[in-house]
Amino acid sequence: MASQWQTDLADAVSDPTELLRLLELDTSLLEPARAASREFPLRVPRSFVARMRKRDPSDPLLRQVLPLGAELEPQPGFTHDAVGDMVNRAAPGVLHKYHGRVLLIATGICAVNCRYCFRRHFPYAQESARTDNWEPALQYIRSDASISEVILSGGDPLSLGDRILAELVARLQEIQQLRTLRIHTRQPIVLPSRVDPELLSWLRNCRLRKVVVVHVNHARELNAEVTTALAKLHAAGATLFNQSVLLRGVNDSATVLAELSQQLFMAGVIPYYLHMLDRVSGAAHFDVPDSQALDIARALRARLPGYLVPRLVREVPGAPAKMPLTAL
Ligand SMILES: *Cc1c(COP(=O)(O)O)cnc(C)c1O
Ligand code: SF4
Numbered sequence: 001m002a003s004q005w006q007t008d009l010a011d012a013v014s015d016p017t018e019l020l021r022l023l024e025l026d027t028s029l030l031e032p033a034r035a036a037s038r039e040f041p042l043r044v045p046r047s048f049v050a051r052m053r054k055r056d057p058s059d060p061l062l063r064q065v066l067p068l069g070a071e072l073e074p075q076p077g078f079t080h081d082a083v084g085d086m087v088n089r090a091a092p093g094v095l096h097k098y099h100g101r102v103l104l105i106a107t108g109i110c111a112v113n114c115r116y117c118f119r120r121h122f123p124y125a126q127e128s129a130r131t132d133n134w135e136p137a138l139q140y141i142r143s144d145a146s147i148s149e150v151i152l153s154g155g156d157p158l159s160l161g162d163r164i165l166a167e168l169v170a171r172l173q174e175i176q177q178l179r180t181l182r183i184h185t186r187q188p189i190v191l192p193s194r195v196d197p198e199l200l201s202w203l204r205n206c207r208l209r210k211v212v213v214v215h216v217n218h219a220r221e222l223n224a225e226v227t228t229a230l231a232k233l234h235a236a237g238a239t240l241f242n243q244s245v246l247l248r249g250v251n252d253s254a255t256v257l258a259e260l261s262q263q264l265f266m267a268g269v270i271p272y273y274l275h276m277l278d279r280v281s282g283a284a285h286f287d288v289p290d291s292q293a294l295d296i297a298r299a300l301r302a303r304l305p306g307y308l309v310p311r312l313v314r315e316v317p318g319a320p321a322k323m324p325l326t327a328l
Helices: 004-010 016-022 027-039 060-065 131-142 162-172 197-205 224-235 254-266 290-303
Strands: 089-091 094-098 101-105 149-153 180-184 209-215 238-245 270-275 311-314
Touching (some): 094 131, 197 224, 254 270, 254 290
Parallel strands (some): 149 180, 180 209, 209 238, 270 311
Antiparallel strands (some): 089 094
């Protein structure tokens, strides 16, 4: 029998007509939404739609998922492999870019399709670490004693079922040099029913240090259901961090980001990264110029305690870490 979260996942809104109807939006948005969703499908769980304001085409949650005609206009500098991932492939589905940690692409599937995501072009279908029952990926990790942290990523690793995840985690924790299991996921936010007893059980039982990095861009994404899910992850032993992407028309203001940091903290989550947009084709309309990003970062520092200020970073191909944008 399917779990509730699997039912909710299968029931996500994928038809632009339905999204517009649920939110009582103008039908003039339909044609562009249809055209852009042929390139990268619309996909958004109903729980997330329920947090959007009706009749507001600029709603910051809606903007993250609504396909727009602007996505189809080519923009100079916006390409298909903006983060240079393909050159860091160490084994099937394993990206080893930074010292001491590897990123495992557990699955290409997400509960939500964020319009700004580099995933819109990355050929993850062929790249999951699940190839040959994870063995080449695990072998690579075992063979490098400098690796102490494994990051389950994707796509969204929690798209996989708990039986698969429990088995993977059991095999990871047998690797002597590993200390930390990190999970990069947006599901506790967009599909809070995902945080169910089965998930919490394998998480709680894992002997590694556990870090869950969620992805919230706007305080309105945090409702009671989400904060309850986050509290359960914390109670199961996970340290919680958040990463956001700086997005024009969503969170490109110090007021919005300060409120986000405060609300995250109320939910037990520490702001970690504020990413500059990856320059992927189709996402140019979300771009925030460096000068404005630095102004926002400066304003945030002036108004929040240091521990609530996320690091403003950019992915630079070949760099040894996410690179901070340097402020004056
Ligand atoms: C972003 C990223 C990480 C994690 O970097 P942290 O600075 O540790 O959060 C690890 N591996 C890859 C390939 C990444 O892109
Ligand atoms: S990987 Fe993250 S940003 Fe990209 S579509 Fe999935 S949830 Fe959204």
